Amino acid sequence: MTWRNKWLQLAILAIAIAVLPLFFPSGYYYRVGALIFVNALAVVGLVILIGYAGQISLGHAGFAGIGAYACALAPEHLGLHPALSPVLGAVVSGVLALLIGRPILRLKGYYLAVATLGFGILVSMVLTNERALTGGPDGMQVADLGLRAVLRDLGWRLSGGEFWYGASGIVLVLGAWIALNLFDSPTGRAMRALHGSEVAAATVGVDVARQKLRAFVISAVYASVAGSLLALQNGYITPDVAGFLHSVEMVTMAVLGGVGSVLGATLGAAILTLLPQVLTVFAEYEQLVLGAVMILVMIFLPQGLLPSIARRLRGRDE
Amino acid sequence: MRNTTASAMALLLALPVAAQAEIRLGASVSATGPAAFLGDPEAKTIEMMVEDINEAGGIDGEQIALTLYDDGGDPNKARTFATRLVEDDEVVAIIGGSTTGTTMSILDVAEDEGIPFISLAGAISIVDPVREYVFKTPHTDRMACEKIFSDMQAQGISRIGMISGTDGFGASMQAQCKDVAGDQGIEVLADETYGPQDADTTPQLTRIRNTDGVQAVLNAGFGQGPAIVTRNFAQLGFDIPLYQSHGVASNAFVELVGPEASQGVRLPGTALLIGDRLAEDDPQYQVVNDYTAAYRERYGQDPSTFAGYAHDAVALMVDAMRRADEIAPDAIRDALEATQGFVGTTGVYTFSPEDHLGLDPSDFRMLEITADGWKQID
Known part of the structure; x- marks a missing residue:
């Protein structure tokens, strides 16, 4: 990826959002x-883990659950400001990923998938x-961020939808920017090297265990x-956020859009978030259509939508 | 010539339709997914009732246009659909929220946008504290506990063992029952739980049996769990009464347990369950039997208690729309809050600014399963 390419991707994303x-x-x-x-x-995080470092996780909804419940619990029990709770959640998730990642990242392939799966289910069980x-399966209320009220006092009236569109859009662009920067950094190169071949990467001096762990923590x-x-x-919030299906959904989004591509991941997330909304008329067939889309993409566009289409546009010789 | 006639006919037919406004009603229920046993009969009921009302001429000549979404029991989806109903479909009222989680997601949107919303979920936190635009039709778990405990008092029972499911319904009812037990002079001596997928509860029941002084067992839960508890209870040969919750008040439960093991089980249920045994002068006789007949004719099965919650929600909403000054969210909300003595399948509703549930424990009927079906015992 060239310098130009990185800014191009970011610009496409930012302009689309705006x-x-x-x-x-x-x-x-x-x-x-x-x-x-x-x-x-969340899917951009998985691009770093799956696309860059070549590791799999079927338990990332567990980390989403920790982040979500941090926002519900910290203001109530620790008196933390709601705006700081995501930071606490991120720290807890990161430390937890560091602790569990060390032993389970020694596993490969299916074994790693099963171990991460177990982690996700554990978090979901604790929350339930x-x-x-945590209020059990009925879930619990999350304190308001309060930022909208601040903006309103500054004379900027936003509806809830508008505010969260802007806020999550900005965070996504930031996240994409970090992920794209990582791609060409020494760390990113090391991750991609071990993706290609762990033995070769270790031979040229990449600390394989360390780089895997790094990718795992960042994605968490x-x-x-x-x-x-x-x-x-x-x-x-309810424990559904940490459920197994949510983990699978994340991985599916990443694979659908193109697991090595930040922009592709966004496209995958967009398609899988939109489909259920478009398919409300055929609600009974929703799962069927989702499954068929996945199978077709896997057969005909094995690299995911965006990279496969981009390659086709550029011509096959490349 | 024929063409001209056809065009004229079309024009004539089209005119009234064009001039006729329609009332947009929104619904989001969990028709699929883990809560489908709640949402599926609810969706069927809502669709059936709206069609019947439209066929009978609608509300003051205006047809109801129903937009029904299936949130699959996922609160995140429920919130998205609620937003869609309000912002995109521009509905004047919402019915739905099969589970407490989905209800809490929808009610936030309804409150924000000022759209009247009738929930179909049980938790007391939905209407306590009272929210301006949020109403609900099912009894709370707390009322079920109170009803059961007053029957126990009448039987001279004061020390009980509890066994509860760890799912949302069981866990919530367990907490509420333990909370009100003291007020009604009931002491919970044993407190056991089981997972929603457990195939055997003999160890928990044995522990309850070995607890000294237990005079009755109360099982809070729904789904297959209570059926297994009831069967194990019979196998272990307990000689004390077993109380179940309103969560299993259905004929399907009796079939699942079997006629012998289910005999003598007591539970708080709604009039819907004993429709054919109600006295003809019972206030709920007409509404319960009309609804059961319509549902049976259309879907070939009996409506469940949960379907009854949806029936009451639609009936209350339509009644409020008929009484409202205009078909607008605020007017409907005001009319809804002014509902007095409205007879539904679950009970008789009287809303007030302080009470958006409008039922009390007396709307429950204490039922016992006998050799020839359900029997009202209070």
Whole structure:
């Protein structure tokens, strides 16, 4: 990826976010947009883990759950300002990823997938069963961020949808910028090297275990921040956010859009967030269509939508 | 000539339709997913009732245009659909929220945008504290506990063992029952739980049996768990009464448990369950039997208690729309709050600015499963 390419990708993302609202017929589209950005943020984290470092995780919804419940619990129990809770969630997720990543990243392939899966399910079980703390399966209320009120005092009246569209859009651009910077950094190169071949990477002096762990922790922090944003904009959270299906959904989004590409990840998140909204008329067939889309993409565009299409546009020789 | 006639006919037919406004009603229920046993009969009921009302001429000549979404039990989706209903479909009222989680997501949007919303979920936190635009039709868990405990008092029972599911319903009812037990002179001596997927509860029940002084067992839960508890209870040969919750008040439960093991089980249920046994002068006789007949004719099965919650929600909303000064969210909300003595399948509703549930424990009927079906015992 060249310097130009990086800024091009960021510019496309930022302009799309800024221009799209001009075509929104109603406030509902802001809500869908905000959901896409939140999902895309978590998926960008998975691009670093899966696309850069070549590791898999089926438990990242666990980190999203930690981020989400940090926003629900910290203001109530620790008296932390809601705006600082996502930071606490990110720190907790990061430390936890560091602790569990060390042993489980020694595993490869299916074994790693199963171990991460187990982690996700554990978090979801704790959130469901610790009723006294988390409200159990019924969930709990999340304190308002209060930023909208501040903006209103400054004379800038935004609806909830508009505010969260803007806020999550900005966080997504920041997240994408960091991920794109990482790609060409020494760390990013090391991650990509071990993706290609762990033995070769170790031979040229890459600390394989360390780089894997780094990718795992970074992606955990992305998922956690995404979970926090979701909790804050919904104002209510249930253990579903940490559920197994949410983990699978994230990986599916990453694979659909193109697991090595930040822009592709955003596209994947957008498609899978939009589909259920478009398919409400055929609600019974929604899962069927989702499955068919996945299978077709896997067969005909194995690299994911965006990279495959980009390659086709550039011509096959490249 | 024929063409001209056809055009004229079309014009004539089209005119009234064009002049006729429609009332946009929104709904988001969990018709699929883990809460489908709640949402599926609710969705069927809402669709059926809106169609019937439209066929009968609508509300003061205006047809209801229903937009129904399936949130799959996911609160995140429920919030998105609620936003869509309000912002995009521009509905004047919302019905739905099969679970407490989805309800809490929808009510935030309804409160923000000032759209009247009738929830179909049980938790007391939905209407306590009272929110301006939020109403609900099901009894709270707390009322079920109070109803059960007063029956126990009448039977001279004061020390009980509890066994509860760890799902949302069971956990919430467990907490509420333990909370009100003291006020009604009931002491909970044993407190056991089981997972929603557990295939056997003999160890928990054995522990309860080995607890000295237990005079009755109360099982808070719904789904397959209570059926397993009831069967294990019979197998272990307890000689004390078993109380179940309103969560299993259905014929499907009796079929699942089997006629022998289910005999003698007591639970608080709604009139819907004993429709054919209600006295003809019972205030709920007409509404319960009309609804059951319509549902049976259309879907070939009996409506569940949860379907009854949806029935009451639609009926209350339509009643409020008929009484409202205009078909606008605020007017409908005011009319809804002024509802007095409205007879539904669940009970008789009287809303007030301080009470957006409008039922009390007396709307529950204490039922016992006997050899020839449900019997009202209070």
